[in-house]
Amino acid sequence: MADAQSNEHNQATLDITGMTCAACANRIEKGLNRMPGVAMATVNFAMETARVDYEPGQVTVQDLERKVEQLGYSAAERAESVVADKNAEREGQIRKLIISAVLSIPLIWSMVGHFTFTSWLYVPELFMNPWFQLVMATPVQFYVGRSFYVSAYKAIRNGGANMDVLIALGTSAAYFYSLYASVKWATNGSMMHHDPELYFETSAILITLVLLGKLFETLAKGRTSEAIKSLMGLRAKTATVIRDGEELVIPVEQVVKGDLVIVRPGEKIPVDGVVAEGASAVDEAMLTGESLPVEKNAGDPVIGATINGNGILKVQATKVGADTALAQIIRVVEEAQGSKAQIQRVADVISGIFVPIVTGIAVVAFLVWLIWIKPGNVTAALETAIAILVIACPCALGLATPTSIMAGSGRAAELGILFKGGEHLEQTHKVDVILLDKTGTVTNGKPSLTDIMVADGSDEEQFMRLVGGAEQLSEHPLAVAIADGIRERGIPFAQADSFAALPGFGIKASLEGKSVLIGTRRLMEESGIHAEEFYPVMSGLEEAGKTAMLVAIDGQYAGILAAADTIKDSSKAAVQRLKALGIQVVMVTGDNERTALAIARQAGIDQVLAEVLPEGKAAEVKKLQQQGHIVAMVGDGINDAPALATANIGMAIGTGTDVAMEAADVTLMRGDLESIPDAIYISRMTMKNIKQNLFWALGYNTLGIPIAAIGLLAPWVAGTAMALSSVSVVLNALRLQKLQVRR
Numbered sequence: 252m253a254d255a256q257s258n259e260h261n262q263a264t265l266d267i268t269g270m271t272c273a274a275c276a277n278r279i280e281k282g283l284n285r286m287p288g289v290a291m292a293t294v295n296f297a298m299e300t301a302r303v304d305y306e307p308g309q310v311t312v313q314d315l316e317r318k319v320e321q322l323g324y325s326a327a328e329r330a331e332s333v334v335a336d337k338n339a340e341r342e343g344q345i346r347k348l349i350i351s352a353v354l355s356i357p358l359i360w361s362m363v364g365h366f367t368f369t370s371w372l373y374v375p376e377l378f379m380n381p382w383f384q385l386v387m388a389t390p391v392q393f394y395v396g397r398s399f400y401v402s403a404y405k406a407i408r409n410g411g412a413n414m415d416v417l418i419a420l421g422t423s424a425a426y427f428y429s430l431y432a433s434v435k436w437a438t439n440g441s442m443m444h445h446d447p448e449l450y451f452e453t454s455a456i457l458i459t460l461v462l463l464g465k466l467f468e469t470l471a472k473g474r475t476s477e478a479i480k481s482l483m484g485l486r487a488k489t490a491t492v493i494r495d496g497e498e499l500v501i502p503v504e505q506v507v508k509g510d511l512v513i514v515r516p517g518e519k520i521p522v523d524g525v526v527a528e529g530a531s532a533v534d535e536a537m538l539t540g541e542s543l544p545v546e547k548n549a550g551d552p553v554i555g556a557t558i559n560g561n562g563i564l565k566v567q568a569t570k571v572g573a574d575t576a577l578a579q580i581i582r583v584v585e586e587a588q589g590s591k592a593q594i595q596r597v598a599d600v601i602s603g604i605f606v607p608i609v610t611g612i613a614v615v616a617f618l619v620w621l622i623w624i625k626p627g628n629v630t631a632a633l634e635t636a637i638a639i640l641v642i643a644c645p646c647a648l649g650l651a652t653p654t655s656i657m658a659g660s661g662r663a664a665e666l667g668i669l670f671k672g673g674e675h676l677e678q679t680h681k682v683d684v685i686l687l688d689k690t691g692t693v694t695n696g697k698p699s700l701t702d703i704m705v706a707d708g709s710d711e712e713q714f715m716r717l718v719g720g721a722e723q724l725s726e727h728p729l730a731v732a733i734a735d736g737i738r739e740r741g742i743p744f745a746q747a748d749s750f751a752a753l754p755g756f757g758i759k760a761s762l763e764g765k766s767v768l769i770g771t772r773r774l775m776e777e778s779g780i781h782a783e784e785f786y787p788v789m790s791g792l793e794e795a796g797k798t799a800m801l802v803a804i805d806g807q808y809a810g811i812l813a814a815a816d817t818i819k820d821s822s823k824a825a826v827q828r829l830k831a832l833g834i835q836v837v838m839v840t841g842d843n844e845r846t847a848l849a850i851a852r853q854a855g856i857d858q859v860l861a862e863v864l865p866e867g868k869a870a871e872v873k874k875l876q877q878q879g880h881i882v883a884m885v886g887d888g889i890n891d892a893p894a895l896a897t898a899n900i901g902m903a904i905g906t907g908t909d910v911a912m913e914a915a916d917v918t919l920m921r922g923d924l925e926s927i928p929d930a931i932y933i934s935r936m937t938m939k940n941i942k943q944n945l946f947w948a949l950g951y952n953t954l955g956i957p958i959a960a961i962g963l964l965a966p967w968v969a970g971t972a973m974a975l976s977s978v979s980v981v982l983n984a985l986r987l988q989k990l991q992v993r994r
Contacts, residue, residue, distance in 0.1 A: 260290050263312045265301040267294065268340075269324035271402050271465075272414035274606055278406070282322050286310055297653035301326065323405025344466045351395040351459040354387045358452035381433035381449055388451035392426050396458045412606035418461055420610065421640035422454035425966065428633055429454075448630050450637075456967040457641055465977075485556040486577060490521035493565075506571050514564045522555045523570035531562030593677060594652055594941055601648060601949075609643035609956070616960045624962075635962050642955035642969035647976040651944035654984035659937030662990050667905070667920035668930045675916040679900050679934035681881040685829055685927065686872060686894065688886035689840035689847060692904055693854050693924070694816040696887070698729055700736025701797055702813035704788065709809055712742060718802060718812065720745035721760035721767045725752055729798055732814045757800060768803040769812070775801050782808040796849025822854045825924035830855075832931060835880075839863050839871055839894075868894035885919075885927060902927060929992045940987055944980045951976040 270276055276296040283292035283301065288309025294301045303315055312328050319326035361378040377383050393400075399422070402415035429449040490506045491513045492499055498513065503521045506512065511527060514520050520533070532544035535557045544560050547553060553566055555575040572578065613636040620632035656673040663670055670676040687693050705711045719737035722730040723744055737744070745762040752758055756777075757770015768778055772789070775782050780803045789811055792799040797815040801808065829836050837858045840847050844861035851859045860871055868884070872894050875882045884891065884898035895901030895915045903915035904922050919926040955972060958964045964972075 260304045261307050263303050263315060263328055265315060265326040265328055267299050267301055267319060267324055267326050270296055270299060274413035278409060278411045279319055279322055279324060282318055283315060286318055295653050297650055297657055322409050347395045348462045348466055351391050351462055354391050355455040355459045358384055358387055358455050362452040381436060384449055384451040385433060388426060388455050391455040391458050396422060416606055417609060417640045417643060421637040422457050424633055425450035425454040425637055453966045460971055487519040487521035506568055508568055508571055510568045512566045512568055514559045514566055516559060516561050518559050520553050520555055520557050520559060520566060522568045523575045524553055524566040524568045526551045526553060526564055527567045528565040529563050531564050532560035534558040593674060612956060613639040634966060637966040638959035638964045638969040639956055641966055641973055642959050642964060643952050647948035647951060647980045650977060650980050651948045652941050654981050655937055655941045655944060655987060658984045658987035659933055662988050663933045666929055668926050669918040669920060671916050675900060676934055676937055679931055680938045682883040682900055682931060684835045684875050684880045684882045686882060686884045687838045688891050689838055689842055689850055690816060691887040692885055693822050693838060693850060694818050698732040698814040698816050700733050701815050702792060705810040706808055714810055715742045716745045717762050717765060717767050717804060720747050720762045721758055721769060724750040725758055729814050733812055766805055769800050775803060780806060780808055785811060796846040818850060818853050819924060821923045821925045825927055826855045828928040832928060839868050865893055869897040872897045932992055936990055937987060940984060944983055948976060948980055
């Protein structure tokens with residue numbers, strides 16, 4: 252899957268197999284980044300993917316794959332944006348785990364039988380025999396544990412060290428020491444006197460526990476991809492197209508741009524397109540969050556994966572495959588889950604130097620025990636070294652951040668919030684100032700009828716019949732708003748005999764024998780209509796940010812109409828929530844100050860910057876940044892793009908323009924301002940989760956290593972703790988998938 256990243260760079264996504272810890276991911280990332288022609292490579296251990304920006308003239312995808320293979324792993328380019336099927340991997344892990352567990356049970360039984368408090372437990376004599384234990388332990392060590400040796404060898408060959416080096420060292424030390432003790436026991440004539448001290452059970456139990464931990468990790472990591480799986484599940488599988496005059500049912504992947512697609516009632520619309528014929532109501536809740544179906548007629552756009560209502564639609568396909576809105580949403584979520592937050596890079600650095608340091612600590616501890624603490628006691632020294640090697644595995648550290656990023660961005664996507672990268676998810680929690688565009692962001696973006704004031708003694712219904720009949724003939728946005736508002740009240744329109752638009756003044760029409768004028772003060776004055784006593788009422792409406800129009804019927808003042816771009820239902824509640832989060836809210840608009848202040852009052856916004864040009868919005872962002880603020884800009888139009896790109900975090904309203912969404916770091920798909928505090932809350936909870944994970948991951952190692960070094964941690968206990976540390980980190984991250992926003 253190579254997508255154009257810029258004029259010079261392509262992007263490839265590779266599925267990586269064979270990684271066992273963060274050190275593996277670091278090594279692959281460094282290797283790819285050192286290649287000529289690679290602009291940037293990031294490897295995600297949790298998702299087992301590499302995302303590479305490269306110059307196609309200097310390096311190919313095949314070169315990237317070969318480099319990964321040289322480093323000791325396998326890589327394959329994704330043919331399309333899919334979540335890799337991990338069933339085969341899980342089945343292999345389960346099979347090996349069962350074999351390892353069955354062979355380890357007799358060894359555990361014999362070990363437990365040595366304890367004083369279990370003297371009552373019957374242990375078959377066969378289980379105590381060194382040769383029997385060797386037969387049980389050898390398949391576990393070299394068949395089940397083969398992957399640890401292969402991975403460790405590849406890591407060392409490439410000048411690095413990973414978790415498998417620690418596992419291979421620890422289990423090999425236990426196994427080969429036991430083999431040596433068994434041979435010595437059999438050859439020096441001591442077979443009749445005592446049993447040797449063996450550690451076959453230690454190596455077998457450690458391998459079994461590590462496999463168990465890895466299986467839990469695989470299962471848990473699979474759950475972090477649920478958001479993408481659920482998004483992909485929204486797609487239609489087939490489409491009914493008309494080709495050569497015939498209806499054909501084909502896989503949705505075979506639909507091409509320009510195809511005429513038939514969508515019957517209850518079916519999913521398979522591609523993005525435009526209604527060519529028919530009328531229906533379409534459920535767009537999955538994209539917009541709007542609970543009510545949206546009426547669609549010829550010429551209206553429709554979005555793939557939305558559900559058709561009760562009418563048959565013929566839709567001409569305009570975007571198919573990877574170009575559809577849903578496909579692009581999936582791509583954004585995948586990229587966010589695969590990218591790295593800054594805090595993850597810190598964890599990667601720690602993981603990269605951790606293994607050689609731990610190996611050194613284990614060697615020193617072995618020598619200290621062998622020479623000073625218990626001179627000549629190889630057994631005690633060996634147990635201590637093995638425990639250190641095992642407890643220090645940095646698996647949990649490598650999983651701490653990416654699993655939280657995956658779960659957090661996945662949950663955000665379910666709520667209609669698309670973070671374009673893990674770094675944006677991380678940065679959002681720092682925001683302390685929000686700049687809100689007015690039109691289309693705080694407001695609905697189009698005017699609606701707000702006030703009808705009829706003169707004393709006038710018939711209100713007749714007034715609206717005449718006004719609606721006149722205004723429906725005008726294409727002016729205010730006229731459309733008035734006509735729609737009267738239509739919504741169920742008033743039938745009067746039929747017009749004549750109509751004339753008066754640019755800059757209003758309209759003039761004749762309906763059912765009556766002359767109607769609608770417009771400005773000047774229009775009334777020039778037409779000889781006396782409405783001066785109603786000017787204060789008109790001014791009051793204008794002070795409230797509304798556009799007011801005077802109406803005269805048959806040369807007499809008849810009333811006032813007012814229309815305005817009203818605030819969204821969610822705006823006031825969203826502003827209150829932002830303030831409760833300790834965030835300063837500023838409205839910035841190119842509109843006049845009077846209208847801006849009126850809208851701000853309704854939304855509960857205290858600070859307003861009015862009559863600001865597009866480049867001025869970006870300048871206002873920079874000014875706040877220079878004052879030390881972390882600024883988020885929220886907008887929906889082309890004029891907001893410079894400010895969205897300049898801000899620390901740009902948030903685009905998903906119902907706005909493509910340009911705004913392209914410039915932004917976060918897309919709010921539902922066009923709902925409540926999504927802004929939701930995004931900040933999810934970011935804060937994700938960062939809190941990451942810090943919890945890092946604390947526990949480092950805590951295991953920091954506490955475990957000294958405890959193991961003083962001989963208080965048996966190797967099998969260390970193995971259990973190491974497995975539990977990884978599982979606990981992943982399970983903690985998964986809590987984010989159930990996160991409830993506080994509305």
